[in-house]
Amino acid sequence: MRIIKQDLKWQNDRDIPKRIWDTYMKQFGDRYRLVRDENNVWHLKCRFGTIQLYSLINQQLCFIAEFRSKRHKTWFKKTLSKNGTIAQETDLGLVYVFDEKFLPSMAPMCLAYRKKILTDDYRRLLSERMRNINKNKRKKAGKRG
Numbered sequence: 001m002r003i004i005k006q007d008l009k010w011q012n013d014r015d016i017p018k019r020i021w022d023t024y025m026k027q028f029g030d031r032y033r034l035v036r037d038e039n040n041v042w043h044l045k046c047r048f049g050t051i052q053l054y055s056l057i058n059q060q061l062c063f064i065a066e067f068r069s070k071r072h073k074t075w076f077k078k079t080l081s082k083n084g085t086i087a088q089e090t091d092l093g094l095v096y097v098f099d100e101k102f103l104p105s106m107a108p109m110c111l112a113y114r115k116k117i118l119t120d121d122y123r124r125l126l127s128e129r130m131r132n133i134n135k136n137k138r139k140k141a142g143k144r145g
Contacts, residue, residue: 016056024053028103033113047111048072049093051103059100063110066093079109 013021025034025042032044032051044051049065067073073092080086083106084098098106107114118126 011057013055013057021053021056024056029115031115032107033115044107045113047113049110051107051110051112054097060097061100061103061106062087063096063098063106064093065096065110068092076109081105 022039022041025044028034028044029042034042035045035050036042037050041052046063046065048067049063051061051063054060054062065073065076067076070092073094077086077094080096081102083102084096086094087097088095
């Protein structure tokens with residue numbers, strides 16, 4: 001579903017059908033954890049907020065954050081690169097707008113939750129470990145009784 005700027009035939013974001021707008025962020029679902037909001041729009045879940053679609057025509061995303069303290073917000077602002085702009089700022093929150101091409105470098109900074117990709121061999125190994133752990137628990141429970 002990857003949409004590139006040349007494919008867009010619309011003049012502004014208001015002309016884009018709601019279905020495309022709502023599902024645009026699903027293209028990042030293989031790498032990051034997605035959540036839906038009350039309007040059924042997909043967002044990337046982060047520790048202190050979400051990364052949302054800001055403009056489909058300009059291919060911009062925004063990080064909407066609500067930090068624990070002013071100190072944490074100040075730390076985040078110091079680590080920001082010059083790849084975007086702060087669109088809005090409150091006492092403990094901010095909205096940072098950046099281009100979609102900078103998402104791989106911005107996601108770790110925003111503490112976005114990543115999906116873990118496990119190979120089949122590693123899954124089997126984990127399954128075997130859990131079987132052994134459960135087997136040992138049953139043995140210990142049997143000795144007490």
